[in-house]
Amino acid sequence: MDRQDWMHELANAACCARDFSRAFSTGQDYPDLGGLAARADLAAAHDLLPFLMPATLLSACQPVAGDPVLEQFLPRPTEIATSAAEHADPLDEGQHAISPRLIRQYPSRVVLRAGSACAAYCRFCFRRSMMDDASGFISDREIAMACTTLSRCEGIREILVSGGDPLVASDARLMHLLVSLRQALPAAVLRICSRVPIVLPARIDSSLLELFRNIGRIWFVVHINHPRELYPEAVAALRRISAADIPLLSQTVLLRGINDQADMLARLFGELVSLGIRPYYLFQGDLAAGTASFRVPLSQGLSIYAALRGILSGLELPRYAVDVPGGLGKAYLPEDIVGRTADGWQLASRSGRIGMYPEEA
Numbered sequence: 001m002d003r004q005d006w007m008h009e010l011a012n013a014a015c016c017a018r019d020f021s022r023a024f025s026t027g028q029d030y031p032d033l034g035g036l037a038a039r040a041d042l043a044a045a046h047d048l049l050p051f052l053m054p055a056t057l058l059s060a061c062q063p064v065a066g067d068p069v070l071e072q073f074l075p076r077p078t079e080i081a082t083s084a085a086e087h088a089d090p091l092d093e094g095q096h097a098i099s100p101r102l103i104r105q106y107p108s109r110v111v112l113r114a115g116s117a118c119a120a121y122c123r124f125c126f127r128r129s130m131m132d133d134a135s136g137f138i139s140d141r142e143i144a145m146a147c148t149t150l151s152r153c154e155g156i157r158e159i160l161v162s163g164g165d166p167l168v169a170s171d172a173r174l175m176h177l178l179v180s181l182r183q184a185l186p187a188a189v190l191r192i193c194s195r196v197p198i199v200l201p202a203r204i205d206s207s208l209l210e211l212f213r214n215i216g217r218i219w220f221v222v223h224i225n226h227p228r229e230l231y232p233e234a235v236a237a238l239r240r241i242s243a244a245d246i247p248l249l250s251q252t253v254l255l256r257g258i259n260d261q262a263d264m265l266a267r268l269f270g271e272l273v274s275l276g277i278r279p280y281y282l283f284q285g286d287l288a289a290g291t292a293s294f295r296v297p298l299s300q301g302l303s304i305y306a307a308l309r310g311i312l313s314g315l316e317l318p319r320y321a322v323d324v325p326g327g328l329g330k331a332y333l334p335e336d337i338v339g340r341t342a343d344g345w346q347l348a349s350r351s352g353r354i355g356m357y358p359e360e361a
Ligand code: SF4
Pocket: 117, 118, 119, 120, 121, 122, 123, 124, 125, 126, 127, 128, 163, 164, 165, 194, 195, 223
């Protein structure tokens, strides 16, 4: 596969109603697709998280309302409103920043926000208010600053390379970043958090895998939410990662109307294990501004997880986790629930601090 393939596909990804419509047109027309096409323009019209879908991802969608893949990326009118419980920075990452790109919420690991761009934008993204393209991919100067900070930190065993999606950067930029991180903390594991195997599978090409091999001690965490995301091109990309001896984990967000059924999630996790991918986290939705229509009530999430426990093996069952509002860190469900009030759930985070997550309708 040519390295240029993915760059060309990304540069030509659908970013407006006209592009979206053309992707499903059989002629020269621009079908309305029952109002779906117009939704693509909501993002620009209301200054929301951008709309972007590469051609391969579009090929995995049906142009109908409710399609579980399409609904994750096509803007919704409900995104315009922010509920009282929602925040621009729902994990309060700002309070844990140790340098402009580094977030240290736990003693043993640090998150590096490499950039603010993605190959496709998930409407429920918890960083959706921080996707400011102006900040771009991390610069040489910022890499040097981050590495200086890291080399002064004690006890960090893992660096989560996140974004946006770090893999939308060129191989050269990525190489400079990863080599610098490796030199700053030689013993640390690098955890690459990415959605590109699903949304832009051509990005998983031979030169990227060679880069990973040269860096070493990389774990790959793929974000995947529905069995339909395991379409042939995505599966082939995941197999290429496995074939390069890079351990694969998955993380999944529980999404209303998309994957909020135990049997469907069980199928997803079973298929992931059969591909050699360990389901790692099932996340309760974060309280990001404009994402209420995606969140599953926590009580329903607990019922779904209880059903999954009865269906899945230990290998197939991910941890059900929630980031406790207020920047308190993760809580595991149901074991970290310490109380219930009329408004919500009292949760003891891994740091031992107690916070509230609302029970929403
Ligand atoms: S790929 Fe990740 S960072 Fe990008 S929009 Fe989706 S959830 Fe957010």
